[in-house]
Amino acid sequence: MSEHSGWTLYKRLLGYVKPHWKAFALAIIGYAIYAASSTALAEMMKRLIDGIQNPDAAFRLMLPLFVVGMFATRGLGTFLGTYFMSNVARNLVHALRCDVFNHMLHLPGRFFDEHSSGHLISRVTYHVEQVTGAGTKAVTILLREGLFVIGLVLYLLWTSWTLTLLFLAVTPLIGGVVSYASKRFRLISRRIQRSMGDVTHVASEALSGYRVVRTHGAEAYEKARFAEASEVNRRQSMKEALTKATSTPVIQLLVALALAALVWLAMSPAMLDNMTPGEFVAFITAASLMAKPVRQITEINATVQKGIAAAGELFGLLDVPPEDDSGTREPGRLDGHVTLEGVRFAYGPDQPEVLKGIDLDVAPGEMIAIVGRSGSGKSTLMGLMPRFYRPTAGRICLDGVPLEEFKLLPLRRSIALVSQQVTLFNATIADNIAYGIDDPDPQAVEAAARAAHAHEFIERLPQGYATVVGENGVMLSGGQRQRLAIARAIFKDAPLLILDEATSALDTESERYIQAALEEVCRDRTTFVIAHRLSTIERADRILVMEGGEIVEQGSHAELLARDGAYAALHRLQFQDAETA
Numbered sequence: 001m002s003e004h005s006g007w008t009l010y011k012r013l014l015g016y017v018k019p020h021w022k023a024f025a026l027a028i029i030g031y032a033i034y035a036a037s038s039t040a041l042a043e044m045m046k047r048l049i050d051g052i053q054n055p056d057a058a059f060r061l062m063l064p065l066f067v068v069g070m071f072a073t074r075g076l077g078t079f080l081g082t083y084f085m086s087n088v089a090r091n092l093v094h095a096l097r098c099d100v101f102n103h104m105l106h107l108p109g110r111f112f113d114e115h116s117s118g119h120l121i122s123r124v125t126y127h128v129e130q131v132t133g134a135g136t137k138a139v140t141i142l143l144r145e146g147l148f149v150i151g152l153v154l155y156l157l158w159t160s161w162t163l164t165l166l167f168l169a170v171t172p173l174i175g176g177v178v179s180y181a182s183k184r185f186r187l188i189s190r191r192i193q194r195s196m197g198d199v200t201h202v203a204s205e206a207l208s209g210y211r212v213v214r215t216h217g218a219e220a221y222e223k224a225r226f227a228e229a230s231e232v233n234r235r236q237s238m239k240e241a242l243t244k245a246t247s248t249p250v251i252q253l254l255v256a257l258a259l260a261a262l263v264w265l266a267m268s269p270a271m272l273d274n275m276t277p278g279e280f281v282a283f284i285t286a287a288s289l290m291a292k293p294v295r296q297i298t299e300i301n302a303t304v305q306k307g308i309a310a311a312g313e314l315f316g317l318l319d320v321p322p323e324d325d326s327g328t329r330e331p332g333r334l335d336g337h338v339t340l341e342g343v344r345f346a347y348g349p350d351q352p353e354v355l356k357g358i359d360l361d362v363a364p365g366e367m368i369a370i371v372g373r374s375g376s377g378k379s380t381l382m383g384l385m386p387r388f389y390r391p392t393a394g395r396i397c398l399d400g401v402p403l404e405e406f407k408l409l410p411l412r413r414s415i416a417l418v419s420q421q422v423t424l425f426n427a428t429i430a431d432n433i434a435y436g437i438d439d440p441d442p443q444a445v446e447a448a449a450r451a452a453h454a455h456e457f458i459e460r461l462p463q464g465y466a467t468v469v470g471e472n473g474v475m476l477s478g479g480q481r482q483r484l485a486i487a488r489a490i491f492k493d494a495p496l497l498i499l500d501e502a503t504s505a506l507d508t509e510s511e512r513y514i515q516a517a518l519e520e521v522c523r524d525r526t527t528f529v530i531a532h533r534l535s536t537i538e539r540a541d542r543i544l545v546m547e548g549g550e551i552v553e554q555g556s557h558a559e560l561l562a563r564d565g566a567y568a569a570l571h572r573l574q575f576q577d578a579e580t581a
Contacts, residue, residue, distance in 0.1 A: 131310050
């Protein structure tokens, strides 16, 4: 999308202006008033010079009134234009920012795998602000000074059309310089925006992982990494400054040459014979007044091109298709019968297969434990259930219906997920447990916390359930965060439960509590448990052992130990390690 023409992008941006067309129209009227009253300055000079030659009482009274009226009208036009254009621009930016953020929330999981959070955050913040520059400052100057230039040109044509046409002969040269500068500005602006994404990415990584940085003594490494990203941004910004510093004086010089030629021609005897002194002064005044608006219009070119480049990036993001939600079925209250038929999956066309023909039939209410070495495909398999990814072959059915036939939102409401990486929001404990619910029942929140054995530590906190947990639960211990995540899953009351290493961050005592809670919570629910600690899954109805993306063994804990295969080897290895420890 960033390769599309500036006009195509501007037209698309104007689509966001349509709902606010009344304010936009008022802004244009304001700038038209400003342009007309500013152009009247040349007419005032004409009347002043001619009036001095033939003074009378009426002239003495009218000229001051004319001056006051001109500046009052100009002030009104400036207010109308500036205020209403800012109103339109801020509404445009708000709508665009919300559209980008809302769209990102519906993009497929693969998109987030391919883009860093720093670059995505940069689009919502930095890129949108660049569009603000094009939408406020640039459009304001373009309309205000553009209408002023049009007014001056019309006045010049009315005064002396022959001289005006000579003056306008320099326009193609100015257009050529502006065109070249525009292309360069846009190219550099795209590089600056990319480098700003890198700066945000490096900073967010280093600051969110400050403990790892400090324990590894990697401050110098992170400083160098940040300095390198910032240096790229600095270099591109200097290229932009060089282009701007070169193009503006060149355009001003061309205008000055045109003005000089104009003055020289206007002072020729033939021209002076056809003009009164007042008309001559008015003509030169109007031509001179043109220098400032032309300069301002050429200077905003950099801002406009930045905005266009940023709009290209944003519209490119908005054009990424959201995750497929073509399903039409409402799941209702599911029984939880899950079947997988020849399920295969790879993260990309050129990537190796992570899952290689998984066949599985899970009865409603059954508790399935999945074990295996890291990289065997356990978490990937569970990522297919809420449709974060789609199988590259085979299909998954829920209560006999293929997952693709369900609407996404109701399907995901039927699945509760607790992963090893707990995500808590900078909100109260109650809001975190009842996440996504506007006005939750406090008793239901407490019941979920009690079931997850979290109530004991919550009531000891200063504000109890109203305690704000800090960013990602920084105020809580690892075990407490995990118990809150389990309480959230219990509160959701979904018929399918996925526990991905849900007890890995717990101490032995907390784990004992959670085991009791899970037995209660898993009753009448189909549950998938991914676990490294085999002691946590001995009570599972069935244990699947995965290796290299395939199920190599399945059965109960006792059956698999008796078989003395891959599970028994894992079990021995783990308990030998425990005894050694």
